[in-house]
Amino acid sequence: MHVYCLAVINDSEANDRLALLAFKNEITQDPHGIVSSWSDKNNSLHFCVWRGVTCSRRHPTRVTGLDLNSQGLYIFLNNNSLTGNIPHEIGHLFRLSRLNLADNSLEGEIPENISHCSNLTYLDISNNKLVGRIPNELSNLSNINEMWLDYNNLSGEIPTSVGNFSSLTILSLGHNNLQGRIPNTLSQLTNLKLLGLLYNKFSGTVPSSLYNISSLEFFGLADNQLHGSIPFDIGFTLPNLIFFSITENNFTGTIPSSFSNSSRLKILDLAANNLVGLVPYNLGNLKSLDMLQLSDNKLGSGKDNDLNFLNSLVNCTNLRFLIVGQNNFGGLLPSSIANLTTNLAELDFERNQIYGSIPPGIENLRGLTILDMGSNQLTGSIPLGIGLLQNLGILDLDRNKFFCPIPSSFGNLTRLVQLYLAVNNLTGSIPSSFEK
Incomplete structure (x- = not known):
């Protein structure tokens, strides 16, 4: 019995060593000498002390631990300028629980037999040059919590089997060439906190069930080919939202007032769609709001009261970016803009139908680095107070109807x-002050 166990242990240890050496052999460039220090000589260091590799503390000479909780091999080789392929032998590391190969220049496809690493809870191979599809076999990773595959050249569709990752909290697939429809099965990921599908080629509508994952904090669908409308009750079904971005798609309809119920929301980015109607007046309830990006839509009516939503935004004391250019907003600028937070760095109203004068007190926004009111119908004098905005790097007032001298x-x-x-x-x- 003891002899048999020892043989199994030694065999498993040998397999782990061979798998690591196979990984080393696939690396074509290693400028920092990380894996080149791994040696298979008899008198070399045990693989558990190789750079980038950590073994179980409880079983320091082998990977196959008896206690499966917090056991296994960890590999951290991120940000080391490594090139080459991920070898199929990686699947021989059966107790592997964390694999981080991010921020390298690894090429080729994702090995299907990573799925043999059934104890894997963390997989980060982001920011490489990986190609091909997402292996359907990854659905065997029943313990996976975080999967980072973003910033590669992956193609094809999201396997419907991804919905089997019942423990998944992070699914980051952004900045690839993935296409097709977003599978309904993603709604089975009831523990999901981050869904990053941005900067791909997804088409069709967003499955309505996806908006019911109440745990979601990061919802990124930007720069795809999606269409449809934003559910009217989104703030109630996704109350924990912190980041919501659907910019550069073809969404239609209005902005739901229920967003105000997502009280943790920091980034609301709805730019470059075909949204219409008025901006809800209750967005000022979002006390944590950092960015409101609504540009390049069809919002507003070209009439008075279009900009009344700005009155409530004075309550958003953390707001740094207010970007509502390239819409159909009309009417006067409300005097309340002078009461917006001094944290505001960018204020953009360009290419609308706003008329009248710039309200007094604009100099209160002393944090501004960008002020863009170009291509409107503003009249009167340019406020002298703009000259007090010491942090301004960009000032755009062109294509208006100002009738005045340039303020000294x-x-x-x-x-x-x-x-x-x-x-x-x-x-x-x-x-003459311009000559300084």
Whole structure:
């Protein structure tokens, strides 16, 4: 009995060593000498002390632990400029629980037999040059918690079997060439916190059941070919949202007022779609909001009261980016914009139908680095207070109807690198303060 167990242990240990050496042989460049230090000589160090490799603390001379909780081999080789392929022998590391090969230049396809590593809980092979499909066999990784495959050149569709990852909390597939429809089976991932499908070629509609994963915090679908509308009750079905981005798609309909119920929301990015109607007045309830990006839609009516939603945003004291350009907003700029948070870094109203003058108090927004009100119907004088915005790097007021001299205070904008005042009715000469 003891002899048999010892033989199994030694055999498993040998398999782990051979698998690691096979991995080493697939690496074509190793500028930091990480895997080149791995040696198969008899007098070499045990593989458990090789650089980038950690074995079980409880069983320091072997990988096959008796206690499956927190057992197994860990490989951390991220950000080492490694090139080559991931060898199929990686599947021989049966107790492997964490594999991190991110931020290298690894090529080829994802080995199907990674699925043999049934104890794997963490897989990060992001930011490489991997190609091919996502192996359907990965569905055997029943213990997987986090799967990072983003920033590669993966193609094909998401296997429907991904829905079998019942413990999955992170599924990051962004920045690839994946296509087809988003499978309904993703809605089975009831513990999911991060769903990153952005920057791919997905088409069709988003499965309605996906909006019912109440645990979701990060919902990224940007830059695909998706269409449909945003569910009216999204703030109630996804109350834990922190990041929501569907920019660069073909979504239609209105912005649901229920977003205000997602009280943790920091990033709301709905830009570059075909959304219509008014912006909900209750977005000011989002006290953690950092970015509101609504540009390049068909929002507004071109009439008064289109911008009344700005009144509630004075409550968003963490807001840094307010970008609502390229829409159909009309009416006057409300005086409340002077009361927006001083944390605001970018304020963008370009290419709308806003008329009247810029309200006084704009100088209160002393954190602004970008102020863009170009291509509207603004009139009157350019406020002198803009010259007090010492952090401004970009100021765009072109294509309006300003009738005034250029404020001499603009000469105080020492960080200004881009100034656009063309196509107005400006008078006088260029201020001498510009010569500083």
